[in-house]
Amino acid sequence: MKKALITGVTGQDGSYLAEFLLGKGYEVHGVRRRSASFNMARIAHLAKHPRLKLHFGDLTDSTNLARLIAQIKPDEIYNLGAQSHVAVSFDEPEYTADCDGLGTMRLLECVRLLGLEKKTRVYQASTSELYGKVREIPQSETTPFHPRSPYGVAKMYGFWITVNYRESYGMFAANGILFNHESPVRGDEFVTRKITRALGRILLGAQDCLYMGNMNALRDWGHARDYVKAMWLMLQQDKPEDFVIATGKQYSVRRFIELAAAEVGITVGWKGKGPAETGYVKAVNPPDGLETPLKKGDVIVRVDPKFYRPAEVETLLGNPDKARRVLGWKPETSFAELVREMAASDLALARSEAVLAKAGLGGIKSC
Amino acid sequence: MKKALITGYRGQDGAYLSRFLLEKGYEVYGADRAGDSGQWRLKELGIERRVKEIALDLLEPTNITDALEKVRPDEIYNFAAQSFVLVSFAQPVLTAEINAVGVARLLEAMRKTCPKARFFQASTAELFGSTGSAQKNETTDFHPRSPYAVSKLYAHWLTVNYRQAQGLYACNGILFNHESPLRGEEFVTRKIAAAAARIKKGLQETVAVGNLNALRDWGYAKEYVEGMWLALQQAAPDDYILATGETHSVREWIEAAFAAADIKLEWKGKGLGEKGLDARTGKVRVEISKEFYRPADVKELVGDATKARRVLGWAPKTKFKDLPALMVRAELKRLEGKKVTL
Numbered sequence: 001m002k003k004a005l006i007t008g009v010t011g012q013d014g015s016y017l018a019e020f021l022l023g024k025g026y027e028v029h030g031v032r033r034r035s036a037s038f039n040m041a042r043i044a045h046l047a048k049h050p051r052l053k054l055h056f057g058d059l060t061d062s063t064n065l066a067r068l069i070a071q072i073k074p075d076e077i078y079n080l081g082a083q084s085h086v087a088v089s090f091d092e093p094e095y096t097a098d099c100d101g102l103g104t105m106r107l108l109e110c111v112r113l114l115g116l117e118k119k120t121r122v123y124q125a126s127t128s129e130l131y132g133k134v135r136e137i138p139q140s141e142t143t144p145f146h147p148r149s150p151y152g153v154a155k156m157y158g159f160w161i162t163v164n165y166r167e168s169y170g171m172f173a174a175n176g177i178l179f180n181h182e183s184p185v186r187g188d189e190f191v192t193r194k195i196t197r198a199l200g201r202i203l204l205g206a207q208d209c210l211y212m213g214n215m216n217a218l219r220d221w222g223h224a225r226d227y228v229k230a231m232w233l234m235l236q237q238d239k240p241e242d243f244v245i246a247t248g249k250q251y252s253v254r255r256f257i258e259l260a261a262a263e264v265g266i267t268v269g270w271k272g273k274g275p276a277e278t279g280y281v282k283a284v285n286p287p288d289g290l291e292t293p294l295k296k297g298d299v300i301v302r303v304d305p306k307f308y309r310p311a312e313v314e315t316l317l318g319n320p321d322k323a324r325r326v327l328g329w330k331p332e333t334s335f336a337e338l339v340r341e342m343a344a345s346d347l348a349l350a351r352s353e354a355v356l357a358k359a360g361l362g363g364i365k366s367c
Numbered sequence: 368m369k370k371a372l373i374t375g376y377r378g379q380d381g382a383y384l385s386r387f388l389l390e391k392g393y394e395v396y397g398a399d400r401a402g403d404s405g406q407w408r409l410k411e412l413g414i415e416r417r418v419k420e421i422a423l424d425l426l427e428p429t430n431i432t433d434a435l436e437k438v439r440p441d442e443i444y445n446f447a448a449q450s451f452v453l454v455s456f457a458q459p460v461l462t463a464e465i466n467a468v469g470v471a472r473l474l475e476a477m478r479k480t481c482p483k484a485r486f487f488q489a490s491t492a493e494l495f496g497s498t499g500s501a502q503k504n505e506t507t508d509f510h511p512r513s514p515y516a517v518s519k520l521y522a523h524w525l526t527v528n529y530r531q532a533q534g535l536y537a538c539n540g541i542l543f544n545h546e547s548p549l550r551g552e553e554f555v556t557r558k559i560a561a562a563a564a565r566i567k568k569g570l571q572e573t574v575a576v577g578n579l580n581a582l583r584d585w586g587y588a589k590e591y592v593e594g595m596w597l598a599l600q601q602a603a604p605d606d607y608i609l610a611t612g613e614t615h616s617v618r619e620w621i622e623a624a625f626a627a628a629d630i631k632l633e634w635k636g637k638g639l640g641e642k643g644l645d646a647r648t649g650k651v652r653v654e655i656s657k658e659f660y661r662p663a664d665v666k667e668l669v670g671d672a673t674k675a676r677r678v679l680g681w682a683p684k685t686k687f688k689d690l691p692a693l694m695v696r697a698e699l700k701r702l703e704g705k706k707v708t709l
Contacts, residue, residue: 062460090532093471093474093475093525094428094468094471094472094475097467097468097471097521098468101463101467101468101521102460102463102464102467102468105459105460105463105514106460109459109460133531144508144509145509145524147524147528148528148531148532149528149532150471150525150528152524152528153521153524153525153528154521156520156521156524157463157467157517157518157520157521160511160516160517160520161459161514161517163510164511164512164513164514164516164517164663167512167663168456168512168513168661168662168663169662309532310532310533311528311531311532
């Protein structure tokens with residue numbers, strides 16, 4: 001039986017990947033950080049699986065990683081653990097570097113020092129944020145990087161140290177340069193999930209308004225469920241290589257809002273420009289006969305400049321040709337399907353919140 | 368009076384820049400590791416007690432903030448680093464802590480305590496790694512080949528990011544190899560210059576080196592520090608390559624250094640078994656040792672300093688033709704107990 005070690009198993013990608021690998025018959029070891037908040041919602045449905053083992057660990061703790069890798073001797077390591085939020089990295093650049101940059105190197109160095117460099121294959125979660133201020137459109141494996149945030153710079157360290165361990169020591173270490181990938185279990189501090197969470201609540205009157213940053217930013221959005229399959233495929237090849245994983249299609253944040261709103265029966269119109277722009281209700285027709293306090297003309301989207309990044313990444317569009325050609329991978333979920341799934345899931349969540357609130361049980365926490 | 372803070376001021380570049388800035392009338396503050404390693408450089412330059420030493424360690428964020436608050440520098444030059452490529456393969460964590468995260472700590476402290484100060488980051492040609500044999504300029508893509516280079520790549524881009532996102536006056540000097548009699552002896556150029564001088568004086572038999580065929584662009588550190596200072600005197604911050612534009616092999620360097628010690632070398636054998644012999648006596652003077660090979664080597668590095676010439680008016684004067692001989696002469700003077708011209 002193959003053994004896989006996943007860092008960041010409690011995150012969006014970690015939970016989808018754990019599920020995927022369990023389905024393939026792997027013994028899956030997940031590393032999670034000890035935290036005051038019980039961050040298990042995404043893997044709760046897998047918690048009792050006999051082949052899933054959870055360990056406490058941290059990418060900033062070398063001896064801890066060494067002990068885990070020495071005990072488990074994994075065939076595959078998926079390094080998904082990271083301080084993964086771009087805006088936070090401007091406030092916590094040092095921690096972001098320690099976790100996302102050095103953390104990757106600590107993992108690679110542990111594999112090497114334990115003499116597992118011929119056995120253990122390593123997947124590094126790289127990111128389209130490396131391209132930042134893009135040098136060409138679309139971005140492929142040969143496009144030069146220009147990171148625009150401490151997060152992007154730390155991830156660039158992770159990318160190149162992975163390449164370096166491959167080139168220096170012949171390790172099977174590969175980078176997946178993943179463009180944005182979302183799902184109903186995306187963290188709600190990320191813009192897509194923030195939007196779908198807000199719209200469900202707004203429809204039911206539990207929230208007044210959605211506050212946004214740059215709505216013109218263009219992104220290439222896929223479904224996390226499809227992307228974890230690409231991660232696995234990358235480690236099943238004859239030789240380690242880096243791959244762009246993307247849909248090759250691009251939409252604005254504004255378009256995401258429009259589609260997500262339409263999913264919950266709201267037609268959004270736009271007024272004004274820049275920080276003064278607002279999104280208002282042009283028409284409302286809730287699904288399933290739901291009641292809504294919303295009426296025509298209500299403003300439900302506003303801009304709050306605090307969500308602007310100090311250095312903005314305006315456009316990201318990936319070219320997944322190499323992944324298609326070499327891995328035989330292609331995205332299976334369309335943008336419309338992704339938005340629909342997220343909006344529907346968060347409307348259901350908002351409805352349970354409303355029921356609980358009515359019963360005086362307060363709010364429930366999403367993941 | 369302008370105030371400059373130099374991290375790693377007892378290293379080759381730090382020492383030269385200290386003297387340069389003192390001559391310009393700056394008040395110079397220097398930070399370095401505890402102990403007196405590198406003190407000899409300041410002594411030889413005749414500036415031993417003229418730099419004000421300040422406690423600042425790139426591993427210690429609160430200490431950095433404290434130091435910046437005390438000094439309130441107009442210019443900060445960050446030379447502190449684990450700067451030896453080969454060591455970075457054995458100590459990748461320490462290398463990253465100092466060279467990468469250290470710069471994050473420094474920039475963050477600067478943003479909070481003295482955002483008007485100007486910042487110079489010592490970037491390196493090693494960033495280019497294996498990007499082929501063409502001359503590198505400021506738009507050439509990077510491909511680092513060692514934990515050292517990856518850590519310096521982080522620092523490079525973080526410097527760019529603090530310039531673009533936070534509006535700091537922050538510059539990278541992408542420095543191609545720059546040597547001098549003040550170079551550390553673990554670096555191949557100085558190791559060879561010192562060996563050639565000692566062999567000539569009968570104080571050493573042989574010297575062991577790694578890859579003879581590595582090609583590098585070697586300039587004179589004394590001239591490069593002026594380019595660094597110029598980068599901080601412009602209207603707007605930017606990144607600049609400092610290089611000579613010439614490329615020569617380690618083998619050529621060895622031949623030139625030994626020639627400066629009046630020893631003509633002959634090469635015999637191949638690969639790890641290749642040896643450099645004194646053509647007159649037949650004695651083995653140069654040997655190859657595997658320990659000096661990098662796990663992933665950088666074959667060739669040559670820089671195009673056109674932008675520095677155009678914008679900064681900087682151009683290197685001392686090139687390969689004179690540099691090995693200059694360094695061997697300095698070593699001979701040291702052995703003779705004479706004052707070295709630096």
